[in-house]
Amino acid sequence: MIRAAVVALLALAGGGVAAEALATAGTDPVAPPRHDAADALLMRMSEAARSVNYQGVVVYQSQNQLDTLRVLHGFSQGVELERVEALTGEPREIVKRDGKVICLLPRDRRVMFDRPTPKNLFVSLTPERIAQLAPVYRIENLGQARVAGRRCNGLAITPRDDFRYGYRVWADAQTHVPLKVHLVAPGGQVLEQMMFTEVQFPAQIDEADFEPALRNDPRVIEQARGEAVPSVPAPPLPATEQIPAFQLGQLPPGFRVTLRTLQPAADGQGMVEHVVVTDGLTAVSVFGAPQHDHHGGFEGQSQMGAIHAFGRVIGAMRFTVVGEAPSQTIRLIGEGVQTPQIVAEPAHAAP
Template identity: 30%
Template sequence: MNSKPFSLLAAVASALLAMNYVAAQVPPPVPAQASSGTAAEAKSINDWLMRMHEASKKQAYIGTYVVSSGGTISSAKIWHVCEGNQQMERVETLTGAPRSIFRHNDRVVTFMPDHKVVRSEKRESLGLFPELLQSTDSRIADFYKVKREGADRVAGVEADIVVLVPRDTMRFGYRVWTEQKSGMVVKLQTLDTDGKVLEQAAFSELQLDAPVKIDKLLQMMGKVDGYRVEKPVLVKTSASAEGWVLKAPVAGFTPMSCYKRPAAPSASQGGDEPLQWIFSDGLASVSLFLEPFDRQRHDKESSMSMGATQTMTRQLGAYWLTAMGEVPMATLKLFANGLERKK
């Protein structure tokens, strides 16, 4: 029930799949009276995000992407194409267990040849790389400021470097390399509160304007003979409808969506299904997973860091919380401390 899989390999594949898929809406400019970011700063950030949005819609490419996180290096090859309003990607992992992942608009199909399983699902939001433009009312300039750091070459292309510096200690920063002509993201570093690199992802080779065809990728996506097809279902809901509230908001983070996974048909009690509540400040995201407490599986509260992703678990009465996000551990604790069961 993860928005970001616990498996690093799966997380790498998910990041690669989503890295240039940008939501159709862009945050509106921050009003001049905003408490932190000025209107000029807000416009600068939004103009930059819009440029990447346009690049993600128009750019066709083939490339090899390498992710370094938590002392582990993973890589994958990606094919990306856009035709009109159609988005299509194919990702082949090059390290770890073999995976072939296809995304056509909001449909994602994952081939796991070791197990002869295909997972087919619809995703309302895949997230971004970094997770940009998640919230249509996000005041990004209130919580981040932009600093330009010159230019560099990445995978043979000229790129501009921009740093998104957090205005508080509640979130991490980002150093982003964008290809000068198109604005496409070609390298990203996630920075801790001291500015040190927590995680890095970059193209090691890149062919822009590559001859990638949607029809051919769709044919490959549909070849499921010999595989068992699984179709996980997420049911959209709200935290309040499931009996949960956040007593105090965490600065900058807005509820984005809430899902539950249906329990077995024999389970008739509502509210016992695993729940995922997703928050975002427009760049970083946090997921709160809530499920009934099971003493056999949930015997130890813990916290863990892997690159930029922090995870903590905690018992909340009759329920078990797993909080996960690309934020400092202290931010996750604020979410956990603020959760309250209302029914």
């Protein structure tokens, strides 16, 4: 499903990072009773969002911003392809192909992509993953509705506390592709909504149709990303890098660390450690890097729509926490960052 790509596309001018979560095992509280029909529908939505061909026009609203986008999504021989093009505002476009991302954006805007954007509305769901959701979300049927002239089945994913957002999703009754999505605050306020106004489900889509439509437009520039970050633990940190690993203290209920990677910084200065925490549906990224410029980055809290960020500096390290989650969740995770007592200065090359 393209909701995450839509959010990323609309945020191009603002820059920043996006969260991706891949699960590893942990221990959860005992799950309350589940509604099997709702769970099954959630599974079908998740799989259809990834593996069904669809194309259409989407209206996206966040706060007072309203945008219209053209969406093309395909799945061929195990490879997911997607193209999202803005039809309103400045020309911009995102094309994804099997974990690779191409972004086309206005020439006068400076954008920094530190991580690939997520692919799907939901993370890949398994029965085990749905069981992980049970202690912190209620999953209930919403009944039927019509979206883009098609009959849809609705599902509510409601948080049991104030540490995460909820969803209301209406999926096509025939293909199970989500056609309307509400992102809902703990108090019930709709923070964002996305809805197809036109949609088709072609049996096949020509690969040429996924080529960037704006590639030859003189008003835009192209930025490419490589392969997605592999979902493997970070290797032991070389002593020459002099960047200590950090740990997270208290996490919100249901959240666990599922991914830890180490990568060169975008500016080439040192390494960035990336930790993902997730409750199975909501994902938050924590980035730790050397603080080369004492005036760089930001401290405190920041917000862009439903995405909150929290920055702080500890010794010679700068930390950024970002995710589509309530501000108290981001702050709690950020304030729980812990580093070794002694932080070494960045290594300098020998003369």
